[in-house]
Amino acid sequence: MTNATLLLRQIHPNFIQDGFASSVAFRPNEADNGLMSVYDGDQITSEASWVHYTTVFKKRSDGVVTLVFEECAAEGLPPRPDPLPECPEHAVVDFKGVEEKHRRSKSKKLQAKALARGWTYQPPHSG
Amino acid sequence: MNVEPILKPRQTGPPFDGGVVPLHVLRLDIRARIEELKRLRDGWLDGKGLAVPPAALDWITTTFEERYPYDLRLPYLFPTPAGRVLAEWSLTPWSLSLEIDPVAINGSWHALNVDTDEEVEKELDLSGARDWAWLAEQVRSMGGVAE
Numbered sequence: 001m002t003n004a005t006l007l008l009r010q011i012h013p014n015f016i017q018d019g020f021a022s023s024v025a026f027r028p029n030e031a032d033n034g035l036m037s038v039y040d041g042d043q044i045t046s047e048a049s050w051v052h053y054t055t056v057f058k059k060r061s062d063g064v065v066t067l068v069f070e071e072c073a074a075e076g077l078p079p080r081p082d083p084l085p086e087c088p089e090h091a092v093v094d095f096k097g098v099e100e101k102h103r104r105s106k107s108k109k110l111q112a113k114a115l116a117r118g119w120t121y122q123p124p125h126s127g
Numbered sequence: 128m129n130v131e132p133i134l135k136p137r138q139t140g141p142p143f144d145g146g147v148v149p150l151h152v153l154r155l156d157i158r159a160r161i162e163e164l165k166r167l168r169d170g171w172l173d174g175k176g177l178a179v180p181p182a183a184l185d186w187i188t189t190t191f192e193e194r195y196p197y198d199l200r201l202p203y204l205f206p207t208p209a210g211r212v213l214a215e216w217s218l219t220p221w222s223l224s225l226e227i228d229p230v231a232i233n234g235s236w237h238a239l240n241v242d243t244d245e246e247v248e249k250e251l252d253l254s255g256a257r258d259w260a261w262l263a264e265q266v267r268s269m270g271g272v273a274e
Contacts, residue, residue: 022205029208108222112241
């Protein structure tokens with residue numbers, strides 16, 4: 001990973017309304033232990049990450065948005081590789097250093113950057 | 128920085144009173160979205176995620192219709208994993224949100240200017256008119272008047 005590495009985030013359909021992705025999708029939930037899962041864009045494309053996520057992990061995603069390593073790090077949310085046996089491209093954005101009450105601000109900053117960049121992959125049935 | 132949703136809500140709706148009313152000020156918008164949220168069941172988030180009780184969702188519809196001014200932009204509505212509803216307004220550079228607990232009938236307001244990091248936070252009592260009026264004034268002052 002480098003400062004320019006793209007981080008690919010899957011967006012659950014219930015967090016999308018009229019093409020707008022909720023800030024909820026840009027922070028870990030209680031079960032995630034403070035780590036937000038992404039794919040390492042140096043190793044996989046947005047479309048391939050969506051295929052992997054929906055077929056191997058069998059989770060729902062209606063699109064992929066992109067964050068950049070350095071913009072996460074600048075918010076105090078350091079990304080790092082977190083390879084899994086079934087997903088060597090897996091990485092995480094670490095929210096553990098941010099108090100719970102400040103996480104919504106961080107998630108909104110990430111949301112704004114990602115939405116300004118646009119969807120980097122949407123499956124044919126979405127939208 | 129220009130931060131706009133990729134697909135904006137439709138800007139026009141059906142004829143009404145001889146004219147065309149912007150869809151984002153139609154009450155139907157909130158009602159239709161709430162009906163979608165009613166279809167969620169526990170586990171809606173890939174096996175996690177609590178559903179919001181239907182009666183509580185109906186309260187959101189009714190309260191928005193009664194308390195939220197017609198001339199303001201309507202929020203996007205999303206479920207949260209904890210079984211609440213998050214209302215979000217994207218009013219660049221402001222990102223506004225109200226996390227609604229429709230069972231306790233309160234809400235957590237958060238406004239962030241993503242360019243300057245200026246923040247406004249407030250816990251709201253959503254059972255009466257006073258805090259709804261405060262919320263409406265916040266939305267209005269941050270550019271939330273419907274075009």
